Amino acid sequence: PAYVLRWRDAAHDNASGVIDPERIETVAELPYQLHVDHPEGIELWPEGGAGALLIIYDAPALERTNADTSTVRADVICPS
Structure with a gap:
């Protein structure tokens, strides 16, 4: 299976090592x-709506x- 995951507050995280699983969200x-059909690229797409x-x-x-x-x-x- 393939998933898009969100690591909450990762941009502001100075910690290294094991991440609390509660900070990882399946989007x-x-x-x-x-x-x-192997997902290879991902991009924010504003034309599709928020998120x-x-x-x-x-x-x-x-x-x-x-x-x-x-075309593909x-x-x-x-x-x-």
């Missing part, structure tokens, strides 16, 4: 298939591709 579970993420994949599944137009479909995830 989203991402699509994943054997040998295809939306654009997810692109390494080895996209056939249903994500269009050979006629040489990505996902926009809107975590709750």
